[in-house]
Amino acid sequence: MKKSEQLEVCSLILLGRSAPVSATYVLEEAARLADLHPEMLRYYCRLGLCGEARAQPGAEPVFDDDALFELRRFEDYRRHHGVDRKTLRLISGLKREVERLRAEVRFLRGP
Secondary structure (H helix, E strand, O other), X not given: OOOOOOOOOOOXXXXXXXXXXXXXXXXXXXXXXXXXXXXXXXXXXXXXXOOOHHHOOOOOOEEEHHHHHHHHHHHHHHHHHOOOHHHHHHHHHHHXXXXXXXXXXXXXXXX
């Protein structure tokens, strides 16, 4: 290396990132994002389609991105496949049961 050449020193600073924070939405905003009327979303909550915690009377439900995904899926089933609301409730219950069983299997298999 010649003396006339200068070395350029670069440093790289790594910054830690915290886990991404999931957005939450109130009922009216969730209804708008899921392309639902707010009363339909309240009805879905009463049916228990959005989880047991949101089915409690008097509680103001809060939705996250996963809940919005499920709401859009339910609406797709209802609008495009002709699935009625009672069948949606059955599908929702079966989906929760499958998730519960998967968690149990993961637990039983251990680390």
